[in-house]
Amino acid sequence: MLHVDVGGSITAAAQSLALSAGAVSQQLAALRQDVGVDLLRPDGRTVAFTEAGRVLLEHADRILAAMEEAECAVAAVKGTVGATATLAALPSTVARIVAPALTALGSDHPQLTVTCLVTDQAQLRELALGTVDVVLGQRYHHLPETEHRGVEISPLLDDPLLAVTAADGTGERPVALRDLATHHLVMPPPTTECGQAITHACHQAGFAPTTRYVTADIAAQLTLARAGLATALVPRMAIDPDTPGIRTAPIEDHPILRLLFAATRRTETTDPTTAAVVAALSTAARQDHTAPLPPT
Missing domain, CATH: 1.10.10.10 (Winged helix-like DNA-binding domain superfamily/Winged helix DNA-binding domain)
Structure with a gap:
């Protein structure tokens, strides 16, 4: 029911x-x-x-x-981490948070098997359904914060969207969002949170984005940017630091931020297993926060 x-x-x-x-x-x-x-x-x-x-x-x-x-x-009472846990995570968090966290868990808690569901539909409702134990989710800052009954939210970090273009040897100078008004953009669909966040920020900067390509596939966005066909706005955590042929630049005037968080079901007593998973995600996010951006 x-x-x-x-x-x-x-x-x-x-x-x-x-x-x-x-x-x-x-x-x-x-x-x-x-x-x-x-x-x-x-x-x-x-x-x-x-x-x-x-x-x-x-x-x-x-x-x-x-x-x-x-x-x-x-x-x-047992004080030990259990044998199984299920994590739902966004694809854009796998390379730089999920994979390092699971590697650390395998070393620190070898008896723990974590099943990871990588999906764009990693929603908090999965916790209520009991199908997952931990959700690595996101909330864009332009959206109002909502209270979720029975859910414990652990903020991990603010993840900025970067402007991504073909590498041109000019380094990682910040850009003004309004300077992208003349660019052809590759955008996520307008029904997605990311697409809505970008459109909202562009309107705040005084222009409507010129969308040439529409795709939620970040690999496709980066490919189009690398080819010089469009400018992409991509979350920092979704960009592999070893990606060649692209230039990344922070946005200085109207930054677009998403909060990455770990969520669990709220209980009076802390579950050592889910606590271990959240701790590993938090450590991975903290360690990557100062990692270098892709070379230009």
Whole structure:
């Protein structure tokens, strides 16, 4: 039921559980028969809970939270890192945060196996669904900060977007965002947080960006920039320091920043396993913060 609540539909719940929609429907039908009252009702193209369904969900929520709290308390008493954890992370964080963090975890906690889901859809809802233990997520600073019930947020670092062009031997001088008004840009789709952040910053700088290429694929963005076909605006952490043939420059007048954070389910007792994963991510982010930019 929690998966239906968070996902908004039986199909979404089935996908999050790696089950068929029919299997989830059968389980819900069996639960309805046990309870003796309808738990869901049609709501347009999705479903919504009846009053009875919402009451049952609230009790199930408390039961699951109590079970997780008990597991954390036992783990804390043992004081040892467990055997498994699941991390969801954005592709743009893999090279410079996730990979170093997993390497360190393998050395410090060899008994711990971390399953890493690399996806652009690394959302905090995955924590509520119980499908992941830690989320390495992002929030662009132009967006209002929102409170997420039952989620613990650990900020890692502010990651600036850099202007990326073909290498020209001029070094890494800062650029003014307004100077890019005459550039052809390669942009993420306008439906993405990054695309919205870039558009918002450009409007603040007094111009509408001239978009020649649209892609969320950062490798494609860098390829177009290297070829001299467009200027890309790419998060610093998404750029491999060894990438040849590009010039990177910080934006000095209207910086575009995303906050990278690690998120876990909030519990009264700290879980040593998730704490170890968050600590490794934090160390990797801190160590890379002063790493050199790509050569020009």
